[in-house]
Amino acid sequence: MPIQKVCVIGAGVMGHGIAQLNAMRGIATLLIDEHEQALQHAKDTIHKNLNISIAKGKFAAELLQKTLDLIDYKTNFDQISDVDLLIEAVPEKMALKKLIFEAADALLPTHALLATNTSSLSVSEIAVCTKRPESVVGLHFFNPPPIMKLLEIVRTEQTSHTSVEMAIAYAAQLQKTHILVNDSPGFATSRLGICLGNEAMRMLEQGVANASDIDQAMVLGYGHPVGPLQLTDIVGLDVRLAISEYLFTKLQNEAFRPPEILKRKVSQGFLGKKSGQGFYAWNQENFEE
Ligand SMILES: NC(=O)c1ccc[n+]([C@@H]2O[C@H](COP(=O)([O-])OP(=O)(O)OC[C@H]3O[C@@H](n4cnc5c(N)ncnc54)[C@H](O)[C@@H]3O)[C@@H](O)[C@H]2O)c1
Known part of the structure; x- marks a missing residue:
């Protein structure tokens, strides 16, 4: 059975995009x-983003209202007994994610799949605070979710075959390409992405080149769609710092030690695109996704 109803918890950078994507499907x-x-x-x-997609000819104007009407907004999750899939997208804090999973576990129907959009945290550790760890997976979306093609599916040792199959079928329903990764810190994507981002920041600190030239090195030299510093701005410096701290603790590898410039910028409130300033200044025009 395809997924018919989804509950997304956390309406920030990722949550709103995941909700938009589901409604578009x-x-x-x-x-x-x-x-x-x-x-x-x-x-x-x-x-606003659906209107931009319509203006670019990427989304049918006649579907706009129907898509908007498919999303219901609420400040509590009391009414999730008819939900097939829960996707948690609250900040990258283990204690907070555990609280959400514990509470949702008591309310969701037995057939539901429980997913976390964590970028790095242990899915197994989140799963054990539910009474159904076999139904818990990581569904790692990328920013912005309606556009990025990848869905990273993370399975733990306890995730059942049925849950993995459900996650794979859901990826197809969303028209995403999936990869299947075993639960380990940072999975496949964040582990590699943080290495590159941290090194770019250390190069900036050491005066190797300016931010734009470091980014251009990867964009024009290696064919990346955006450079590592611009990507850090898009993801959020606070999010990247939390991931880096976690990976450094878990993997004890210097590549993951959070760079000083990242810690300083976060403490000053320079969080990237969402705050208007990170490694770059973001004006209203390039705020658009
Ligand atoms: N930002 C990215 O590019 C990106 C990409 C992939 C995965 N992720 C992961 O997605 C998750 C969310 O990241 P984000 O960047 O969207 O964070 P964010 O800070 O933009 O949004 C988090 C939202 O959760 C809400 N929230 C906090 N506590 C809550 C609670 N108890 N109940 C309901 N809502 C609550 C906040 O009000 C906020 O709106 C993190 O685990 C992050 O690692 C982020």
């Missing part, structure tokens, strides 16, 4: 955030 979506303001921002951004 005709899936009823409940988007939850503890802050009313975050929900309003998500609603406005989804509307």
